[in-house]
Amino acid sequence: MTINKELCDVCSTCVAVCPVAAITISEFEAVIDNEKCIECGKCITVCPIKAIKEGIHD
Amino acid sequence: MIEDRYDVVVIGAGPAGSVAARFAAEKGASVLILERDREPGIPVRCAEGVSHDGIAPFIKIDKRWIATKIKTAGLHAPNGKKAVMYNNGDGYVLERRIFDTELCNIACQKGATLLTKADAVGLVWENSKIVGVKYRHLNQKKVVRCSLVIGADGVESQVGQWAGIDTSVKLRDIDTCVQYTLTNIEIEDTERCEFYFGTKIAPGGYIWIFPKSNNTANVGIGIAGNLAKEKGPKEYLDDFLNEYYPKASINYMVYGGVPTSDTLNEIVKDNLMLVGDAARQVNPITGGGIVQGMIAGSIAGKVAAEAFQKKDFSKKFLNKYSKEWNKKLGYKQKTMYRMKDKFMGMDDNRFNNLVEICQKIPKDKFNLRILFQEVIKGDPKMMLEIAKAFVISNVKK
Numbered sequence: 138m139t140i141n142k143e144l145c146d147v148c149s150t151c152v153a154v155c156p157v158a159a160i161t162i163s164e165f166e167a168v169i170d171n172e173k174c175i176e177c178g179k180c181i182t183v184c185p186i187k188a189i190k191e192g193i194h195d
Numbered sequence: 196m197i198e199d200r201y202d203v204v205v206i207g208a209g210p211a212g213s214v215a216a217r218f219a220a221e222k223g224a225s226v227l228i229l230e231r232d233r234e235p236g237i238p239v240r241c242a243e244g245v246s247h248d249g250i251a252p253f254i255k256i257d258k259r260w261i262a263t264k265i266k267t268a269g270l271h272a273p274n275g276k277k278a279v280m281y282n283n284g285d286g287y288v289l290e291r292r293i294f295d296t297e298l299c300n301i302a303c304q305k306g307a308t309l310l311t312k313a314d315a316v317g318l319v320w321e322n323s324k325i326v327g328v329k330y331r332h333l334n335q336k337k338v339v340r341c342s343l344v345i346g347a348d349g350v351e352s353q354v355g356q357w358a359g360i361d362t363s364v365k366l367r368d369i370d371t372c373v374q375y376t377l378t379n380i381e382i383e384d385t386e387r388c389e390f391y392f393g394t395k396i397a398p399g400g401y402i403w404i405f406p407k408s409n410n411t412a413n414v415g416i417g418i419a420g421n422l423a424k425e426k427g428p429k430e431y432l433d434d435f436l437n438e439y440y441p442k443a444s445i446n447y448m449v450y451g452g453v454p455t456s457d458t459l460n461e462i463v464k465d466n467l468m469l470v471g472d473a474a475r476q477v478n479p480i481t482g483g484g485i486v487q488g489m490i491a492g493s494i495a496g497k498v499a500a501e502a503f504q505k506k507d508f509s510k511k512f513l514n515k516y517s518k519e520w521n522k523k524l525g526y527k528q529k530t531m532y533r534m535k536d537k538f539m540g541m542d543d544n545r546f547n548n549l550v551e552i553c554q555k556i557p558k559d560k561f562n563l564r565i566l567f568q569e570v571i572k573g574d575p576k577m578m579l580e581i582a583k584a585f586v587i588s589n590v591k592k
Contacts, residue, residue, distance in 0.1 A: 149351030150371055162351055179420075183420045183423060184427070185428050185452075186427065187427050
């Protein structure tokens with residue numbers, strides 16, 4: 138999972154649904170710990186502006 | 196001057212955190228509030244609607260933080276039909292920037308200290324006990340020691356996670372939201388909030404229009420997380436805007452999530468309490484959380500003050516907060532949560548029916564009891580579903 142930093146508004150909705158606490162807010166940026174991530178895709182679904190996707194952003 | 200040690204550290208200067216800080220400080224506990232942003236209340240991440248009765252116990256009503264006074268609600272069915280009803284008492288659309296600052300000022304006048312631009316990054320543990328908070332302030336790493344941490348850090352709460360509480364909510368129990376503050380629009384009645392329902396308009400949620408003046412309004416949407424896979428809330432809201440307000444100027448844009456779950460199972464630990472959105476203390480049907488957070492904050496603050504007097508910050512003692520919350524609103528939230536499930540399952544015909552039923556009730560006579568009576572007459576099946584939700588939640592209590 139990666140977050141498109143230019144789109145992300147750090148609204149943190151993704152943090153609330155992550156079942157393994159893999160997303161943290163650090164210095165006004167949402168960061169996904171891909172070691173912890175189980176790729177369930179909940180963050181992708183819930184992001185209000187669809188700023189998260191599988192793999193790497195172009 | 197920031198000390199190295201406080202009795203209580205509150206993380207987050209929103210309504211829940213500030214009210215908790217106030218009630219703890221009032222009884223003599225030393226309290227530090229850490230706020231990540233540069234001042235309380237910004238950025239505004241809220242539709243800003245509250246009821247008078249909800250906020251009046253906590254703050255003297257002041258027109259400085261009231262944008263508009265609200266008297267009625269307009270319900271719009273998927274088929275375009277509309278019912279207008281009086282609210283249970285007056286409401287307000289707030290200016291959260293000013294309102295949140297004022298709530299925090301009250302806490303500080305009672306003895307609490309606010310530190311802004313202070314981003315909590317972790318807890319300090321000693322012998323498996325929470326003894327403080329790590330935070331960053333103006334690019335420096337700092338530590339403050341304390342006997343009690345109150346996590347009021349909102350929907351994205353990390354404090355709970357740090358303490359080992361599972362704070363994650365199911366997709367169907369979070370609304371994914373987008374809100375625009377629009378200007379250059381015509382508000383027909385500044386005393387009315389509008390709500391639009393329908394599976395094509397806002398699946399599992401609704402679109403709201405909360406007027407801030409006669410030409411400005413918070414216009415937003417929340418849709419159920421599990422129904423947002425194909426099309427996100429921004430696309431739904433933009434479709435709505437194109438239809439209703441094609442000439443509007445979008446002067447403010449905010450994204451966010453609103454928990455629509457039950458309260459977390461665990462809201463206290465040794466030396467720690469969670470309040471507000473962080474504890475998922477939100478009305479699951481409306482998504483309103485300001486008043487819920489303030490009530491939870493007041494209970495938590497009072498229990499914190501007692502814990503300080505008794506020098507007992509154990510989970511066992513702090514559990515008093517959890518129990519009182521359940522008595523005051525927690526059980527009610529459970530019932531609302533079960534009812535939300537029923538509303539989410541409603542198709543457009545049901546919504547059309549419901550609005551039609553509401554139309555039959557004279558708007559000054561409107562209350563929930565009369566609504567239920569009319570629903571029994573007009574849509575007995577719906578009533579049965581709602582009744583089931585009540586019974587199940589009351590048995591489970």
